Amino acid sequence: MHRALPSLLAVIVATIAAQAADQNIGVGAKPVSGAEVIIDGSRAMLDAKWTYWQGPRFASSLPIKWKIVDDPVDKGKTVVMTDDPVAAGGKYGTADIVTKKPYRDFRLHIEFLVMNPRGNSGVYLQNRYEIQIMEGDKTKHGMGAVINETESPYHAFAGLGKWNSYDLVFRAARFKDGQRVEKAMVSMYFNGQKVHQNVQINQVWGGANSGVDGGNNKGQGITDTPQGLKLQCEGHDVRYRNAWIKELEIKDANTDF
Numbered sequence: 001m002h003r004a005l006p007s008l009l010a011v012i013v014a015t016i017a018a019q020a021a022d023q024n025i026g027v028g029a030k031p032v033s034g035a036e037v038i039i040d041g042s043r044a045m046l047d048a049k050w051t052y053w054q055g056p057r058f059a060s061s062l063p064i065k066w067k068i069v070d071d072p073v074d075k076g077k078t079v080v081m082t083d084d085p086v087a088a089g090g091k092y093g094t095a096d097i098v099t100k101k102p103y104r105d106f107r108l109h110i111e112f113l114v115m116n117p118r119g120n121s122g123v124y125l126q127n128r129y130e131i132q133i134m135e136g137d138k139t140k141h142g143m144g145a146v147i148n149e150t151e152s153p154y155h156a157f158a159g160l161g162k163w164n165s166y167d168l169v170f171r172a173a174r175f176k177d178g179q180r181v182e183k184a185m186v187s188m189y190f191n192g193q194k195v196h197q198n199v200q201i202n203q204v205w206g207g208a209n210s211g212v213d214g215g216n217n218k219g220q221g222i223t224d225t226p227q228g229l230k231l232q233c234e235g236h237d238v239r240y241r242n243a244w245i246k247e248l249e250i251k252d253a254n255t256d257f
Helices: 004-022 043-049
Strands: 036-039 050-052 067-070 078-081 097-099 105-114 120-125 129-134 163-171 174-176 179-182 184-190 193-201 238-248
Touching: 036 043, 043 050, 105 120, 120 163, 129 163, 129 184, 163 238
Parallel strands: none
Antiparallel strands: 036 238, 050 097, 067 078, 078 238, 105 163, 105 238, 120 129, 163 184, 174 179, 184 193
């Protein structure tokens, strides 16, 4: 019986460690050490750390027209809502917001809530590669997909009116003598479930109005520049909260957690 105690203790220690690790993944996850909070639900942080992406279709003007609204789930808190009149009717690229700070390799946590059926937005890594938010779409263009690169892990979606989380590690494309020699790569948890592991991203989809390099060689002309994290506005009520990012230096082509 006494010999079993060390094994039991090891299990308890391992369980506690796993629970501690899980606190940094999933809805409500707290920032990892060294991370920068980029959305806390306040107007002050929205204006301080974000601006509009002035792409070819840009049609809005500062200050950012997105709203600070009440959290529909956790009362007493506020969140950021994708709302700008110029994007009505799904006019993407007209009022997207992007962090003022550019990033290369990073760990990201972001939470989103879709209020209405077919609600549409998107999280753009380096303002190039979209992780889709699209209620009701289970295709390669759908919820949680590395857009047009993977299948949608729709099974992990919590549903309308509920908070969801993306946790991911991203490694930027690598270049030599001005030529891309390694593609961008991402791994991701969706609401605590691992749904993408070391996915290589081939190109920017959606054309020049979608993101940086979208108009270069039909989205395949990726350039060697860090870019900001972008959130898409398409005239839908999608809300964001609790977003934080940590810069990394990922030497090897491996983004697995």
